[in-house]
Amino acid sequence: MKKILTNVARGAFAAAMVLLLGACGTGQSEDKVVIYTNADEEPTKVIEKTLDDNGYKDKYILQTMGTSELGGKLTAEGKNIEADLVTMSTFYIDDAQEKNQLFQDVSLDVKPLQETAPYAAPMTVQEGVIFYNADALKEANLEAPKSFKELADPKYKGNLSISDIKSSSTAWLLVQALVDTYGEKEAQEILQGIYKNAGDHVEGSGSGPLKKVRVGEVALGFGLRHQAVKDKEDGLPIDYVEPEEGTYTLTESVAVVDKGEKTNPEAEKMMNIILKEARPEILKIYPSALYEGESVEGLSVAENQKVFGEPLTPVLLQKHQKLTEEMRGN
Numbered sequence: 001m002k003k004i005l006t007n008v009a010r011g012a013f014a015a016a017m018v019l020l021l022g023a024c025g026t027g028q029s030e031d032k033v034v035i036y037t038n039a040d041e042e043p044t045k046v047i048e049k050t051l052d053d054n055g056y057k058d059k060y061i062l063q064t065m066g067t068s069e070l071g072g073k074l075t076a077e078g079k080n081i082e083a084d085l086v087t088m089s090t091f092y093i094d095d096a097q098e099k100n101q102l103f104q105d106v107s108l109d110v111k112p113l114q115e116t117a118p119y120a121a122p123m124t125v126q127e128g129v130i131f132y133n134a135d136a137l138k139e140a141n142l143e144a145p146k147s148f149k150e151l152a153d154p155k156y157k158g159n160l161s162i163s164d165i166k167s168s169s170t171a172w173l174l175v176q177a178l179v180d181t182y183g184e185k186e187a188q189e190i191l192q193g194i195y196k197n198a199g200d201h202v203e204g205s206g207s208g209p210l211k212k213v214r215v216g217e218v219a220l221g222f223g224l225r226h227q228a229v230k231d232k233e234d235g236l237p238i239d240y241v242e243p244e245e246g247t248y249t250l251t252e253s254v255a256v257v258d259k260g261e262k263t264n265p266e267a268e269k270m271m272n273i274i275l276k277e278a279r280p281e282i283l284k285i286y287p288s289a290l291y292e293g294e295s296v297e298g299l300s301v302a303e304n305q306k307v308f309g310e311p312l313t314p315v316l317l318q319k320h321q322k323l324t325e326e327m328r329g330n
Contacts, residue, residue, distance in 0.1 A: 033060040033266050036083035038067045038169075039252065040207070040224070042285050043124055043278075047087075050278035051270060060270065066205075067092070067169045071314065078102060083257055084267040087274075089169055090253040091312035093120050097255075104258035109272040110279075110291040120255040121275055125288035127247050127302055128173030131228035131240040132220035133213045140219050147244040148177050151222070152193025161201035161209035161221040162194065165317075165324050170206030173248045174222050175320045176308040181245045184323065192327040202328075214238065226285050229300045247302035249288070250312060 033056075037044060044064060051060060063083075065073075070088055073081060074096040081102075086093065094117065096102045103119040116122060130151070132144050140159055145151055151160060165171035174194075178187035195202070201218055203209050209221030210228060214236060225247065231238035254274060256267045279291065287299035310316070 031059070031264075031266075033084045033264050033270055034082050035060055035062040035085045035087070035270075036070055036073070036081070037062065037064050037087040038070045038089065039064065039087050039124070040227075042226075043282050046278050046281045046285070047274055050273060050281075054273050054277060056266075056270060056273070059266070066167060068167055071095075074102065075099065075314075079257065079259060081257060084259070084264040085254065085256055085270055087123055087252060087254045090120065090122065090251045091317075092314065093253050093255050095314050102257060103255040104263060104268075106256055106268050106271060108275065110275050112291055113289060116253075120253040121271070122251045122290045123254045123274065123279075124252045124282060124286045125249050125290070126170070126173070126252065126286070127225035127249050127288075127305070128170060128177070128222060129225035129228055129240045129247060129302075130220065130222055130243055131210060131213060131231075131238055133216050133218075134237045134239055136213070136216040136219040136237075139216075142219060144220065144239070144241055146241060148174060148222075149182070149190055149245070151197065151220075152190045154193070154197070156220065157197045158199060159219040160194070160197040161203060161212045161218045162198050163203045163206050163208055163223065165321050167204045168206040168208075169250065169317075170224055171222075171324075172317060172320060173250065175324060177243070177245045177248045177306075179320065179323075180248070180306070180309050188323060188327055191324055195324075195328045210238075225302065226287075230285075233300075242303045246304040246306035248306050248308065249302075250307075 048062060067089055071092040074092060078100040079102060097119055105118040108121055112121065130145060137144060142155065142159065162174065163171040165175060178190050182190065201212060206224055207227060209223045212218050213221045214231065225240065228238055228240040232240065254271050256271055279294065283294055283296065284299065287296045287301050289296055
């Protein structure tokens, strides 16, 4: 019996060591900064390279997710969230702070051009634009629209792709432009025509429409401006239209989760590295100056940049989602 108990003890000790070594081997160290982001692929790569080049290689875990998914986690999990650092649509960050006091005040190494909340700093400016495949448009014997309103013209039926506002904040930029310019009633009528023209080409992601336009599956679409600009610069048959209603925008910000004594001190350091060291490359993707010393000279800047006439909130987003659902009939 004594021999059996000894063997059992040895086995338990060996199992414990395997688990311990396994945990170390997977790199799931409590010291690593966990970053949650809804950012697009381009800025995400810039962030990773910047952190790696500034001494943080293998010292963080970066997890990307959709805007709606991350927004839901911020609301539902509060300070129990795993993340130490969050990059997210600013209106979601503001809402999480109001509801849960989720983020700590931070000290920045850069100076914003406009006043910002003490707990967050802008990282990117998202812009929406109409883009088209010049070859496909010519083949369909169509001219590029000059406004968002024109997207409802029946002549574009079957040749238009947009994203779904239920899953993509990019789609919200289109709705904002219509509501802000024409009022809710006329905006609904315009949206009804746009959804009829898009048909089955309503995509779940903000980049989905451009992918269809690139291959000529449809002639034109609405999506992120910077992606269309890059395609044009890369020599693809993609061009874009600065819409008459203006180029509507929303910002994405970065914030440190306040976990009290458990707050990872490296999170704020990483935040400042992103804002100071990554911004020059991010600015090439999203050409909107946010901090003193930044220049957009030589970059493709929107002619008439606008923001919605009232503060952006999750409640307003839900209102506009309902408005579009009514026009889609689902």
